[in-house]
Amino acid sequence: MKKGLIFDIKRFAVHDGPGIRTTVFLKGCSLRCFWCQNPEGLRLKQEIMFYPERCIGCGRCVAVCPQNAHLLQGGIHIYLRDRCIECGKCAEVCYAGALQVAGKWMTVDEVMKEISLDRVFYEVSNGGVTLSGGDPVVQHEFSYELLRRCKSEGLHTAIETAANCRWEVLAKLLSVTDLVMMDIKHLDPAKHREVTGSSNELILKNAERLADKGKPLIIRVPVIPGVNDTADQIEAIARFVKSFSNLQYLELLPFHRLGESKYRALGMKYKAANLKTPPKTKMKELAEKAKRHVPVRIG
Ligand code: SF4
Ligand code: SF4
Structure with missing residues (x-):
């Protein structure tokens, strides 16, 4: 059976979708956001x-x-x-x-064994299983099999993704996913390329396609100083998603330097070393602007 390369399985997660969840972190991501908090998830190798x-x-x-x-x-x-x-x-x-x-190569059965340990918590809290990363679209065949098994066992499923992939990949995952949590970092393709290494054209197109599909969607915006931490930027993203009928809410996630020690451990340069976490007052101010258009939460 095909294996997936997993770098963490977090139990009792309460910020990765509704209820108490188990979050499975898959290695591999097509973006290189310089502030990424999970640098060990970027490359698809041990x-x-x-x-x-x-x-x-x-x-x-x-x-x-x-x-x-x-x-x-x-x-x-x-x-x-x-x-x-x-x-x-x-x-x-x-x-x-x-x-x-x-990174550990695991079969779907092996991951399911860990997931099943917390089944009782999913049931009492309306929780479930979230695939994160990295980005679960990179190992999409494994992600699909894992989500399909979760669904066949009656578990709620969610994915966290940047949606920087072929639509066919996302559409297949969608067939076994109850909730999509999608990142949008910037609306300008050139700026997006500058800070993530990739244009956002496919991402924005996929966001619109996801809106058409009607599956519950949460849009997450990491608020990064000097990248998108202005009222204009956040309001522009809120305007972009406000017509999405399946949008649950827009979530603003303040930048944190949580991944810094992992960059050193991997021998990688941490390019966000000079950035500071946006203060709560700033986050509230940005949220107020976005609230003119969509429901907003601060993560
Ligand atoms: S440092 Fe040596 S033992 Fe350790 S992983 Fe590399 S080659 Fe293998
Ligand atoms: S020398 Fe240090 S790094 Fe090597 S095995 Fe011992 S404790 Fe680990």
Whole structure:
């Protein structure tokens, strides 16, 4: 059976759709938003995350690495990422948690086994299962099978997506999805490309198609300083979605620096290091503007 590359399964999630949910995070995303809080979800491959502050200098990783990618010199641990072939052997023997593998190949049955642990909580709270990432459209065949199994077991299903994919992919997922939570970051294609690495033309077209389908839709806007944190930008997005008859509400999500340590662990540059979380007063002000057109929540 086909496997999916999963980097986290979060139980008792209360911000990823209605009720108490289990959120399955799939690796792979077509965008490269510079503020992304889940950098370990971007690439569709297993990756080594190294947290040097947790290293106790036991030397196990040095002994097992076939590439000599770990050096312990004068009490300092040097990890030579360019030598690493990501076999994961060092993480298996690192009991201190300094070395970890982001991403685990799992079958639908294996994921369902974890999901079923919380079935009673879904039932009492009208919760369910959410696929997130990364973006579940990247591993769409696996996502479809997982959602289909959830539906066949009577579970409510949701996806969190940027919808930057062929419509056929989204339409197929929609057939086994009860709620779509879709990101819109900016309406201007050039600005969108500048901050995410990709134009938004397909995304906006897919948003309109989703509106036509009538399935419950939540539009989420990450509010990023210097990108879209102006009343004009937020109001423009609210205007764009206000005719969507299936829109539940627009959710404004303030930028947070939660992913910063993960960038270091992956050897990636964190380009949002100078940004600050928008203050509550600012978020309220933006929400007031958007409320002229659509129902709004602040996440
Ligand atoms: S196995 Fe872990 S704790 Fe031991 S030296 Fe390697 S990174 Fe450090
Ligand atoms: S993942 Fe494999 S190749 Fe890479 S550092 Fe660890 S043991 Fe060496």
